[in-house]
Amino acid sequence: MCYDKDARPPIPVIGGGAIATEDLTLTASDGTTFAAYAAVGPGVGGPAVVILPDVRGLHKFYEELADRFAERGIAAVAIDYFGRTAGVAKRADDFVFADHVAKTKTSQIALDVAAAAAWLRQGKGNANRAMFTLGFCFGGSNSWYQAMAGHRLSGAIGFYGHPTRAARDGGPSVTERVTEIRCPILGLMGGADQGIPAEEVEKFRSALKTAGKHADIHIYPGTPHSFFDRRFVEHASASDDAWKRALAFIEANSKTPLGAAA
Numbered sequence: 001m002c003y004d005k006d007a008r009p010p011i012p013v014i015g016g017g018a019i020a021t022e023d024l025t026l027t028a029s030d031g032t033t034f035a036a037y038a039a040v041g042p043g044v045g046g047p048a049v050v051i052l053p054d055v056r057g058l059h060k061f062y063e064e065l066a067d068r069f070a071e072r073g074i075a076a077v078a079i080d081y082f083g084r085t086a087g088v089a090k091r092a093d094d095f096v097f098a099d100h101v102a103k104t105k106t107s108q109i110a111l112d113v114a115a116a117a118a119w120l121r122q123g124k125g126n127a128n129r130a131m132f133t134l135g136f137c138f139g140g141s142n143s144w145y146q147a148m149a150g151h152r153l154s155g156a157i158g159f160y161g162h163p164t165r166a167a168r169d170g171g172p173s174v175t176e177r178v179t180e181i182r183c184p185i186l187g188l189m190g191g192a193d194q195g196i197p198a199e200e201v202e203k204f205r206s207a208l209k210t211a212g213k214h215a216d217i218h219i220y221p222g223t224p225h226s227f228f229d230r231r232f233v234e235h236a237s238a239s240d241d242a243w244k245r246a247l248a249f250i251e252a253n254s255k256t257p258l259g260a261a262a
Helices: 062-073 106-121 138-146 175-180 197-210 233-254
Strands: 020-027 033-039 048-052 075-079 133-137 155-159 186-192 213-220
Touching: 020 062, 020 106, 033 062, 033 106, 048 062, 048 106, 048 138, 048 186, 062 075, 075 106, 075 133, 106 138, 133 138, 133 233, 138 155, 138 186, 155 233, 175 197, 186 197, 186 233, 197 213
Parallel strands: 048 075, 048 133, 133 155, 155 186, 186 213
Antiparallel strands: 020 033, 033 075
């Protein structure tokens, strides 16, 4: 598990930000309904991000993260993975996620991301907005998979996604499919992550370079998996830098200034 029930994004709130939030039930193209959470600001046409959670699926950490994006002029939808096996209802903190995440399929997650992106592109002025994915752990690698899935992404961001491990459904790893990537990639990795050895990250970096992909894979020395958490005060500088890099990546690849300061 990446984040527990008490984890929260280490991002300052922008006071007075006029954002609208909404619990959603979205429908994928295969007819599956799944839970999501949206946060949007008052503007139209600016960049947007689909947030892919860790293995626990949609929970408070990612709802707050969506809010922080919206305060900065980036519309956000955080999705759940388990509409096919657990329904759309809110879940208790003791939700047993392991059985459900084991049943996920890369192709079905792509359908859910497509539905979230379609929601963010609806409305006058939003059809051609720059679209990004951002995920953590299981969601980190799945964010990179979305760069291959035909969503017309402007970029894909992964916090400590495993780049060389096979997908949960047994499919090829991100690194094995690197030639299929169709947008810039940002990777934000823990240098002391015991689950993702440095040599595996370097394999990913090398494969991206060999394939001629635009990518920035940044490693934070001494930081563990899940360092991006306000409770990890000892890693506050790494978290602050990672957030700034994510915002800068979105701004650079959407080619429009963000609506508010970081």
